[in-house]
Amino acid sequence: MAVDRNRFPFLPERIEGLAEVATNVSWSWKRDARRVFELLDESLWHLTRHNPIAILRRIDPGRLSDCARDPRFLERYDRMMAEYASEQSWQDTWFATEYADLQRERPVAYFCAEFGLHGSIPIYSGGLGVLAGDHCKAASDLGVPLVGVGLFYQKGYFDQKLRLDGWQEDSDEQFDVVNAPLERVYGASREPFLTRLQTNGREVHVGAWRMLVGRVPVYLLDTNLEQNHEDDRDLTSKLYIGGPEVRLKQEWILGVGGVRVLRAMGVDPSAWHANEGHAAFMMVERVREMTVKGVAFDEAVREVRARSIFTTHTPVPAGHDTFTFDDLAQCSGAVWEDLGVSRETFFEIGTHPTEEPGRFHMTVTALRMSKHVNAVSRRHGDVSREIWAPLWPDRAPAAVPIGHITNGVHAATWMAQEISELLDANLGTDWQRRMLDPATWEPVRDLDDATLWQVHGRLKVSLMNFIREEARRRWVRHWKEATHVVGAGTLLSPDVLTIGFARRFATYKRADLIFRDIDRLRALLVNSARPVQIIFAGKAHPADTPGKEVLRSVYGFTRDARLEGRVAFLEDYELHLAHRLVQGVDVWLNLPRVPMEASGTSGMKAALNGVPQLSTLDGWWHEAYEGLNGWAIPPGASRATPDEWDAERLYRLLEEQVVPTFYARDDRGIPTGWVQKMKHALRVAGQQFNARRMVADYVKQSYVPAMHGNGGPDDPPVA
Numbered sequence: 260m261a262v263d264r265n266r267f268p269f270l271p272e273r274i275e276g277l278a279e280v281a282t283n284v285s286w287s288w289k290r291d292a293r294r295v296f297e298l299l300d301e302s303l304w305h306l307t308r309h310n311p312i313a314i315l316r317r318i319d320p321g322r323l324s325d326c327a328r329d330p331r332f333l334e335r336y337d338r339m340m341a342e343y344a345s346e347q348s349w350q351d352t353w354f355a356t357e358y359a360d361l362q363r364e365r366p367v368a369y370f371c372a373e374f375g376l377h378g379s380i381p382i383y384s385g386g387l388g389v390l391a392g393d394h395c396k397a398a399s400d401l402g403v404p405l406v407g408v409g410l411f412y413q414k415g416y417f418d419q420k421l422r423l424d425g426w427q428e429d430s431d432e433q434f435d436v437v438n439a440p441l442e443r444v445y446g447a448s449r450e451p452f453l454t455r456l457q458t459n460g461r462e463v464h465v466g467a468w469r470m471l472v473g474r475v476p477v478y479l480l481d482t483n484l485e486q487n488h489e490d491d492r493d494l495t496s497k498l499y500i501g502g503p504e505v506r507l508k509q510e511w512i513l514g515v516g517g518v519r520v521l522r523a524m525g526v527d528p529s530a531w532h533a534n535e536g537h538a539a540f541m542m543v544e545r546v547r548e549m550t551v552k553g554v555a556f557d558e559a560v561r562e563v564r565a566r567s568i569f570t571t572h573t574p575v576p577a578g579h580d581t582f583t584f585d586d587l588a589q590c591s592g593a594v595w596e597d598l599g600v601s602r603e604t605f606f607e608i609g610t611h612p613t614e615e616p617g618r619f620h621m622t623v624t625a626l627r628m629s630k631h632v633n634a635v636s637r638r639h640g641d642v643s644r645e646i647w648a649p650l651w652p653d654r655a656p657a658a659v660p661i662g663h664i665t666n667g668v669h670a671a672t673w674m675a676q677e678i679s680e681l682l683d684a685n686l687g688t689d690w691q692r693r694m695l696d697p698a699t700w701e702p703v704r705d706l707d708d709a710t711l712w713q714v715h716g717r718l719k720v721s722l723m724n725f726i727r728e729e730a731r732r733r734w735v736r737h738w739k740e741a742t743h744v745v746g747a748g749t750l751l752s753p754d755v756l757t758i759g760f761a762r763r764f765a766t767y768k769r770a771d772l773i774f775r776d777i778d779r780l781r782a783l784l785v786n787s788a789r790p791v792q793i794i795f796a797g798k799a800h801p802a803d804t805p806g807k808e809v810l811r812s813v814y815g816f817t818r819d820a821r822l823e824g825r826v827a828f829l830e831d832y833e834l835h836l837a838h839r840l841v842q843g844v845d846v847w848l849n850l851p852r853v854p855m856e857a858s859g860t861s862g863m864k865a866a867l868n869g870v871p872q873l874s875t876l877d878g879w880w881h882e883a884y885e886g887l888n889g890w891a892i893p894p895g896a897s898r899a900t901p902d903e904w905d906a907e908r909l910y911r912l913l914e915e916q917v918v919p920t921f922y923a924r925d926d927r928g929i930p931t932g933w934v935q936k937m938k939h940a941l942r943v944a945g946q947q948f949n950a951r952r953m954v955a956d957y958v959k960q961s962y963v964p965a966m967h968g969n970g971g972p973d974d975p976p977v978a
């Protein structure tokens with residue numbers, strides 16, 4: 260690949276491969292590559308928050324020339340390039356070995372409204388996006404032929420700034436494309452767009468940016484083109500912000516534009532995965548492609564269904580987009596004419612049989628148009644079959660054809676390097692390649708207690724240092740009051756039992772539950788022999804006022820002198836901070852109101868670092884908790900007052916089990932009981948909740964049947 264000299268003007272030829280590695284997100288989970296960029300310039304490595312493109316653009320050219328002549332650097336560089344070359348080949352991957360008959364030229368198209376891959380590309384808002392990112396990374400590792408399709412949000416997701424009273428202000432900052440691993444894709448005659456579509460009676464040109472995730476390309480659609488009407492240029496610029504009309508147009512562009520962009524590039528998928536309902540128009544467009552060629556509507560729907568996979572991610576009603584028929588007709592134009600059906604029949608595709616009459620429901624559309632449907636944990640499977648049973652009126656809920664594939668997280672991304680090296684020494688250096696085999700993880704039981712505890716201690720100190728540095732930076736830049744500095748965690752101590760709680764501030768996640776009885780909490784936190792501290796982080800959705808209220812109240816407690824600086828809130832939760840937190844706290848807290856959490860993934864990330872979880876028995880914890888790997892709050896006999904019951908159980912667990920276990924030290928100062936929990940947390944997460952297991956399940960359960968075009972007897976009635 261030729262080096263883009265405008266972007267990297269000073270890169271010596273001998274090490275010019277750095278440019279190629281830096282523009283593929285895979286460096287972020289390859290230890291050798293990370294080390295090479297860190298060696299180039301350690302202070303820039305930290306300053307840019309691990310952004311190799313920014314490092315190569317800002318580094319002193321003299322330093323680059325030195326590296327190009329330094330034999331020790333070159334040895335590492337050559338090793339990295341060899342690994343990169345083998346990553347570009349598809350041979351010997353898991354998929355190529357298992358499914359030699361399936362062609363790589365007919366990939367799986369994976370549509371999602373957000374992708375969380377790296378801090379330098381802020382086009383995700385939370386769990387869904389991070390999961391999509393992990394899915395692409397694991398697909399790359401396994402050699403699954405996947406092509407991602409998403410939207411290019413030039414203004415990213417908002418940055419969180421908290422006022423002194425804890426009210427969240429949303430500031431959006433354009434992100435820096437030149438420092439992100441993105442390249443524009445040009446049309447056949449070098450025009451910046453690949454296709455066109457109609458929305459609201461206007462023609463909109465759609466361009467795309469390519470982001471390479473190892474072997475997996477992700478195409479991000481962009482309407483910010485001078486060919487477009489001014490009002491249409493901003494359509495794709497921000498994530499989940501703006502009213503329902505913007506949202507509808509974004510989803511129209513994602514679905515319809517996504518299919519057309521793939522066609523324009525000559526990509527010919529054999530299976531199509533809608534990750535959440537936002538992408539359901541992708542199925543409508545594929546039906547349209549067939550009906551305009553003369554295929555009957557019913558026949559086209561049958562074919563599209565057979566090759567479509569749909570994953571539903573939430574039982575929370577607000578998580579499902581619906582649009583009025585009028586808004587949809589306005590946006591789509593008379594698409595039903597192309598489909599060869601009446602306007603009414605078209606709307607019926609997205610009409611819920613019993614709820615929200617007059618609205619087009621994206622999840623309902625995806626359910627009707629997909630043969631291969633799954634929820635994201637076993638329990639969420641049960642819940643989803645209940646919720647969507649009205650679509651299959653002649654079936655009992657248990658027979659509703661929705662399965663489950665439990666989420667997982669990308670181990671090489673989320674596991675601290677120190678833990679990963681510990682596993683090298685104990686599981687064999689090839690454990691990453693054997694990750695799918697549960698037996699690989701068994702020796703985790705025999706890790707040396709003292710070593711594991713030491714490694715964890717270093718990660719914890721590193722988190723505390725990071726927190727102090729962040730507080731210092733913000734204090735200098737824009738904080739005015741000392742309480743900000745306390746609230747940001749500067750009084751935290753690495754010797755104290757540290758609880759982590761970080762996720763979106765949706766009210767059902769109950770970040771404030773632990774504050775229900777402030778005296779009881781105070782007794783836990785300020786106990787001089789066995790103190791406890793809590794670190795919070797997370798954003799509320801900009802339109803979620805109740806979520807912002809919870810955030811404000813939690814933030815208030817960081818400044819409450821009764822709690823003596825033992826509660827901290829870290830601003831602007833994103834991937835970089837998430838890494839630090841899941842690697843450096845002692846216990847991960849998760850308190851969703853059952854059964855609202857479909858899966859939850861942050862606890863898996865913590866567990867992969869040997870951090871046990873304390874959680875209500877919801878989502879993934881419902882199937883992961885086995886007594887040794889953490890603590891569980893069982894459901895109460897009466898669900899009438901779940902908050903009160905759950906809070907009581909939470910306090911009791913902390914007082915009677917978590918705190919005593921953490922502070923029960925042997926004569927070497929090691930909490931041996933606690934370390935056992937750590938090992939089981941790590942083993943169970945490695946065996947069952949890593950993204951390779953998840954993607955392998957998708958392949959076996961959904962992708963391969965869809966790639967073969969297998970429909971079946973479970974078709975739900977399409978209107």
Ligand SMILES: *Cc1c(COP(=O)(O)O)cnc(C)c1O
Pocket residue numbers: 384385386387389761762763832833834837858859860861862864
């Ligand atoms: C993992 C992750 C989430 C999702 O966490 P949940 O436990 O599923 O709520 C959200 N945001 C970021 C930045 C993450 O890394």
